[in-house]
Amino acid sequence: MLVIYWNEFGRYTLKNKLWAGRFKKGTHKVAEKFSASIDFDQRLYKEDIEGSIAHATMLANEGIILKKEADKIVKGLKQIEKEISAGKFPFREEFEDIHLNIEKRLIEKIGDVGGKIHTARSRNDQIALDMRLYLRKEIKEIIYLLNNISDHLVDLAEENIDAKIPLYTHVQRGQPILLSHQLLALFEMLKRDRARYLDCLKRVNVLPLGAGAGAGTTFPINRKLVAKLLNFPEVSTNSVDTVSDRDFIIEFISTSANLMMHLSRISEEFVLWSTKEFDFVDLGDEFTTGSSIMPQKRNPDMAELIRGKTGRVYGNQVAILTLMKGLPFSYNRDMQEDKEPMFDTVDTVKACLEVLSAMLNSIKFKSENMKEALNEGFITATDVADYLSRKGLPFRQSHEVTGKIVSYAEGKGLELMDLNISEFKKFSKLFEEDLYKYITLDGSINSRKSHGGTAKKNVLKMIKTARKEISAW
Ligand code: ARG
Numbered sequence: 021m022l023v024i025y026w027n028e029f030g031r032y033t034l035k036n037k038l039w040a041g042r043f044k045k046g047t048h049k050v051a052e053k054f055s056a057s058i059d060f061d062q063r064l065y066k067e068d069i070e071g072s073i074a075h076a077t078m079l080a081n082e083g084i085i086l087k088k089e090a091d092k093i094v095k096g097l098k099q100i101e102k103e104i105s106a107g108k109f110p111f112r113e114e115f116e117d118i119h120l121n122i123e124k125r126l127i128e129k130i131g132d133v134g135g136k137i138h139t140a141r142s143r144n145d146q147i148a149l150d151m152r153l154y155l156r157k158e159i160k161e162i163i164y165l166l167n168n169i170s171d172h173l174v175d176l177a178e179e180n181i182d183a184k185i186p187l188y189t190h191v192q193r194g195q196p197i198l199l200s201h202q203l204l205a206l207f208e209m210l211k212r213d214r215a216r217y218l219d220c221l222k223r224v225n226v227l228p229l230g231a232g233a234g235a236g237t238t239f240p241i242n243r244k245l246v247a248k249l250l251n252f253p254e255v256s257t258n259s260v261d262t263v264s265d266r267d268f269i270i271e272f273i274s275t276s277a278n279l280m281m282h283l284s285r286i287s288e289e290f291v292l293w294s295t296k297e298f299d300f301v302d303l304g305d306e307f308t309t310g311s312s313i314m315p316q317k318r319n320p321d322m323a324e325l326i327r328g329k330t331g332r333v334y335g336n337q338v339a340i341l342t343l344m345k346g347l348p349f350s351y352n353r354d355m356q357e358d359k360e361p362m363f364d365t366v367d368t369v370k371a372c373l374e375v376l377s378a379m380l381n382s383i384k385f386k387s388e389n390m391k392e393a394l395n396e397g398f399i400t401a402t403d404v405a406d407y408l409s410r411k412g413l414p415f416r417q418s419h420e421v422t423g424k425i426v427s428y429a430e431g432k433g434l435e436l437m438d439l440n441i442s443e444f445k446k447f448s449k450l451f452e453e454d455l456y457k458y459i460t461l462d463g464s465i466n467s468r469k470s471h472g473g474t475a476k477k478n479v480l481k482m483i484k485t486a487r488k489e490i491s492a493w
Pocket of ligand 1: 057061117143144147353355356357
């Protein structure tokens with residue numbers, strides 16, 4: 021029945037609403053616009069169609085609909101997919117979302133039999149399915165991008181194996197380390213993110229379809245078959261939980277927030293290193309921009325933007341956690357608001373990984389400048405103290421003695437290497453000529469042989485291990 025209703029806002033109608041049965045008045049135009057999600061959930065069209073095809077196939081297999089009906093439905097859905105891909109699909113706000121837009125079009129194309137697709141299904145389990153299908157594909161792409169960057173970091177570590185930098189703590193020069201050691205630190209960070217995505221993927225990869233509106237269905241469906249058709253290793257256990265649950269999106273966004281925090285720190289390091297004050301890297305013309313007023317400038321905008329976009333993902337995390345907090349069981353329309361944070365997170369993370377990956381291709385490390393930063397600042401003072409303690413002096417005293425030596429050298433405008441042995445001996449009789457081999461840059465670095473330390477031997481081993489790990493990914 022077609023009911024047309026008028027008021028001061030204009031005409032609004034129940035025409036074509038797929039759920040109009042019990043309604044006498046149509047949805048208010050303002051309400052229709054307010055509640056429609058088609059603008060953004062049309063991104064899920066492929067997943068929606070894929071899920072419907074599997075559902076129709078199962079319905080026919082179980083004798084719930086006829087095989088020829090399923091064939092018609094599948095054929096219609098495939099045509100619709102082509103229409104959407106070609107940009108020829110008439111998306112309509114009045115049909116709210118991607119599910120109803122496709123279903124309505126299916127009925128238009130193949131007649132009333134199209135309406136059989138929604139047998140034993142609700143939009144509540146349908147939307148959960150679409151998002152799980154979508155997210156599992158995107159997580160795999162993100163992992164692929166992460167793999168590329170990780171691999172690249174190991175290449176850079178290998179290529180720059182002899183470059184040395186100060187280890188900074190409190191942004192103060194601390195001890196000499198290999199640049200490769202720090203590059204491999206980035207590798208470790210991203211490896212943990214990768215593991216988190218893989219873990220999250222396990223919980224995304226569960227079939228929700230078959231939960232219906234939340235209570236299950238009266239039809240003799242075969243959820244295992246749908247899982248097999250859609251390549252889900254698992255079927256959800258509890259129908260109420262299935263339509264209530266958005267943990268899989270929360271986990272994805274939280275994992276992404278952690279990754280973005282890492283990307284932001286990596287970016288910040290490059291921003292700092294590209295300043296004239298540090299001058300440790302050249303990010304390349306392709307990834308820096310000029311200033312519209314100061315002709316000399318080369319700004320690290322890409323790194324800054326990665327740092328900046330981190331905030332968006334944190335925002336998405338807060339949005340989805342807040343959205344879910346306090347929702348009664350099971351499905352609530354609030355949950356439609358889960359999609360934009362999810363899409364935005366996917367887009368942001370992928371864009372940042374892509375630009376970082378490209379940036380790493382053009383980055384040049386200025387090892388001469390790095391070395392210069394090591395030549396002042398008593399960078400091997402810890403090695404002097406360790407030397408004394410190896411000879412039996414309690415470390416607290418070694419620390420104090422070394423502090424005095426540093427102060428003495430500073431007063432004379434000299435570095436530790438410039439002091440002769442008799443000067444050292446004035447502070448402690450334990451000093452011998454062999455001291456010098458521990459307080460050169462190489463001496464300092466290569467004596468840090470403890471597991472995970474910066475000795476070149478260790479770092480070379482880390483590179484080898486990383487390569488082995490990557491080859492198993
Ligand atoms: N567009 C809805 C969403 O994204 C689909 C599920 C709606 N279910 C319902 N019964 N209104 O959450």
